Amino acid sequence: MIGPQDVRDAAVLIAGVAERTPVQRSRALSRMIGADVWLKCENLQRAGSFKIRGAYTRMARLTDVEKAGGVVAASAGNHAQGVALAAGILGIDAVIFMPVDAALPKIAATRSYGAHVELVGTSVDEALVAAHEHAARTGAVLIHPFDHPDIAAGQGTVALEVLEQVPDAGTIVVPVGGGGLAAGVAAALADRPDVRVVGVQAARAAAYPASLAAGRPTPAPELRTMADGIAVGTPGDVPFEVLASHQVQVRTVSEEDLSRALLLVAERAKLVVEPSGAAAVAAVMADPRGIAAGDDRPVVCVLSGGNIDPLVLLRVVRHGLASAGRYLQLHVVVEDTPGALADLLRDVAAMGGNVMHVSHLRTGGDLGFSDVAVDLQIETKGPEHCGALLTGLRAAGYRLSSA
Template structure:
């Protein structure tokens, strides 16, 4: 089982290879928790995530006879890019298996870093099966995204930087998929009893809470989350044992929590992160009381590789979750001037109309009715509720979507 010395050795390997990513103070989160909160910006790391740390630490230790056959990996995208870049820096051929629905920017970046990419399966676990077959067939070294001590030690260098830069840190809040980042960070601070690591998973892909309760890795019952970077079906044995040994708790967050967190990081911190990278922030926002305490709390923004199309959907979801976006179907009488009156009423209520559709036929419409589909910007949950209330008072029958 790795410990602080192994993480320190990995840091020596990574010197000059990875960026020492910045720490940014978050006033919004500090005010919410009543204590200093800093963001560890691994979204600004090379390849856009912390994964280059573990990938390079693993590949740099390969003996010459193994390097000759190249390396193979499986990933939703961030590990793929880390392996591709690390292999390129070390002069090794790399093949990466990625799910069929992997983010197009992540696929393109992995290819640009020099890896051969194969798109297979519907999940990282399926892609990993293909990677194992490739390794058995060709002799290539399988670079697992989280289930190897060298990989986890490399990821743990994130914590090493934090404790060096923030002497009074007491809490490290970390997104969890397979568990390599949280495990490596727990190993890095194992000799610092005043520092605890807290993991965070998406509730729709949460294998760790049940696994820790059972005392062994247990498959997730579902994999349904926008946070593809942490949608892992089964914990790795290496990180699982580290998290269990160091009593690392793993919380879960909803899709709404993730959306709100991504929106807050973009608006208040001016940082672009992917949904998985915002999981730690989501936990702080959803349950601030769980993170009360003294000292500085550091939350890791683990990655920033987000597909622009996904970002558009997530931002809209976040606006809805924050009460700042409202979709309505309003049935009104089919006569001139009614649409104009509705729009005027919305304007008077301070709801900014961004889209309108006039629907003349539908199963919910009477012969003398039309449906108005309207999307408006609101100013929060109270304003959203007020708009609906005032519309009903004025005789409308709004159905909020």
């Protein structure tokens, strides 16, 4: 178990290495819950996430002999960059095992900090197996992404900054993968029982709710989420013990929740975060009245990382726009006559819809001999506008369905 003093000691150790990241009040989220909501911007941290805090804490405490033997780590990207950066600062050789489908910008950034990268397996768990084998073979010290007291203590320094920046905070909402960040935050607040810690996992990569219910780390039934930074198969023993002993509640959010949250943070806060970094915001948006359990004191959402592949960002933003009712997918059946498509597009435009994509289909079970199906992707002004478009097109006699 780690406690507040362990976190305070880590804060002294990382001073001048990790940035003191800013907090930013979110008016949009504050209106949703009826209390102040602040964003703790760890996406602006060195190497793009909170991971440098724990990685440097762990590695700075190695002996000279251990440092000389090098370190090894496994990560989907953020821990990899944190370890690589810390190794460069401390003059330690680092080998990082990453899943083969890790985001290319994360791989490139890890290499740019001077680490040697090996691509292995399809998940962090498989990469960890390779890292353990490398450690056993070479004597390198394994820098675990979450399952070590020093890692959790370093990550917990986020909470110390939050207490200084938002001293009246009542709830801190934290993304959860293996649990190192949430455990560190809970440990830092062990002598502040008035401040709640709420963990958040992607529903499609959620090991903690079942693990906490069972009283032991239990593998997640699936790992299929856009939030690769928190897609961890099994909780770590160290963070699990801390979260269980402090009775930290861990909620889950859907892929739609994550994409909507990422979009809101980009649009309203002007901040770029990765899907896992938006998990805390997603939890607030999914349950605005229940997230603080009736407490009207400020809520702080930790934006844990901003290392997102631009291609993934493009897909997630599109998904978020669709989830928010800003895109409308229509399947319209019209007569296969000259001018029919032009009339349809003219009618959509007259109702304020902006057609982004058009495709034709001339065969299908719902088509007559003289029919053609037109699939439209339409940019709208929101859910109410979507409804008005559907009503208007049906009133004009079009046969249509939406998706």
